[in-house]
Amino acid sequence: MARFLLRRFISSIPVIIGILALVFALARMIPGDPCRAALGERATDEICDAYNERYGLNDPIHVQFGIYLKDVATGDLGESFRFGVPVTELLIQRLPTTMELAAAALLIAVFVGVPLGIISGYRHNTKTDVATMVGANIGVAMPVFWLGLMLQYVFAVFLRDTPLALPPSGKLDAGLIPVPFYEVWGLPENGFMEFLSEFTLMNSLVTFQWEIFSSAFLHLILPAVALATIPLAIIARMTRSALLDVLGLDYVRTARAKGLRERSVVLKHALRNAMLPVVTIIGLSFGLLLGGAILTETIFNLAGVGKTLFDAITSRDYTVVQGFTLVVAISFVMVNLLVDLLYTYLDPRVRVS
């Protein structure tokens, strides 16, 4: 098992190198020269020469790639010319917001989608099934931005001043400033601590800042629901069809012939097998989540990776585009690595030595 994990981990290294090469190439494929892209159209030739020399842009391409790899390895992703801060700094502030959003959306998608799929599959061709699947098909077809706007309208405008009202934008109510856990606990401050403390829900939970926690929680609901809808629908459909396939198999008949109650037949014998393709789909939906996060964060005005990336693209902040794309791509690889491990745990057949 340990050997398998190690091998699986090593085999994702070429993928990561591929991503690095792609991101590197992306930055060189920007139309126009990088100097004027960074410094503006009116930069003189002398200034650009100095700029290119300074950033190694006159070196041969493989040397540039080598330098790029070294920079990435040491955590240097360049500097945002728009904000004038290192890209790493921006990531520390903004990655946690997106991770919380994506995690919340994934939790909703899995914990609502899987049970819906089970009910639908088990009661297949009944009204419940048809209603669920119609809902799922609408969910898949729903554009995230439209859903986001509708949710904002319903919960922040239509239901305003009712107990069901929810905040439509931002991460916290105005005026609330969370105290980082390392200050509460008197721990030293560093980049990693700062990164951790940006997980607002987590940070306020472990330090008992209840007002912050509840505000952060309420702010997270609408964007998380908007982001979760498509993967939720996909997961529900996949669970249903996988369960239907499995319910017709011989070992399910064996389980019934043993005298198991129907609930155990479905939830123990069938579901464990039906989850195998679903787990793969969950990994792939993570890509959807990352793409959806760009729109969701923009609509709900959350300063996360998606919104930052969107702003960076529109304002041609190339180092930020490059750095954030890299992080997003690597997190996708990592999540799918995790999914593979989960798959291996669930299915003894792939555990061969």
Place this chain on the structure above:
Amino acid sequence: MTTTTVGDPILQISSLETHFFTRDGVVKAVDGVDLTVGKGEILGLVGESGCGKSVTSMSVLRLIQNPGEIVGGSIRFHGEDLLDLSEKEMRSIRGDRISMIFQQPVGSLNPVFTAGSQISEVYEIHEGLKKKEGNARAVEMLQKVGIPDAERRIKAYPHELSGGMAQRVMIAMALAAGPELLIADEPTTALDVTIQAQIIDLMREIRNDLGTSIIVITHDLGIVAEIADRVAVMYAGEIVEEADTKTLFADPKHPYTKGLIGSIPLAGDRREWLDVIPGRVPNLIDLPGGCRFAPRCRAREEAGLTMCTEQRPELTGVNDEHTVRCFLYQEGAK
């Protein structure tokens, strides 16, 4: 063949009808089947594929799924009609007093659980044992069905077992709770010839040692000849002939049975015998009005019978121990 004293019937199926309500029409997979199994008896149920053998056996455990339904008849187990039981009462019979093994042993085991845990589950359901006790009993059971190194084998997953091993695991699971009746649906069809022989020997031992009644379902008359005390021949959803094994092979009555026996392959030749009877099994949706075998029956023409295509023959006794569904053996048939 060993002669065994056969006790009172433990299972009596009468006029069983199981139909599937499909979009294309009603499939009358089982259409008036009568069968009796005595205590400690091995009954062979033969017939070509699609004639309703599996549906009959699944009906006994009431495991017919949508769109199928048992629409008529009775299934008496120790005199009590299983069709009258609640689902909960039925569950306490499945796997405990009546159990089943199937054609594809590897596919019949759940790929994500170990052999041991799947056997142990029977003890957990029917005897309320804990996992650990169940596992210990599973080891004993595997030893009983002739699996070497049982301690290690209970930790194996189905894909790590050969077909023969998997069928032994299935048998261990089926026998775990000490059932009175074992239904074996094509238990050796998917196995090599040598393994087939071992599994047949094992089933015979089970009957001899434990007194378990067994229904062996197969399309292979060779297996029936080897193991069964009595044989029922099924054709297109009904029983067409029934007799003790010796009689059936020595003196078959029904033209279909005669065709089957006449076409048993020579030793080593594993050709499907059904190819040899000309014609095809009728579609179970649009069954012929008279005798279901009539379209393929040559004896009918030779005897000059005309009523075969108009009237359905009843199962009648040629003597106490031998019944047949054919006008050739009825007085005054035209």
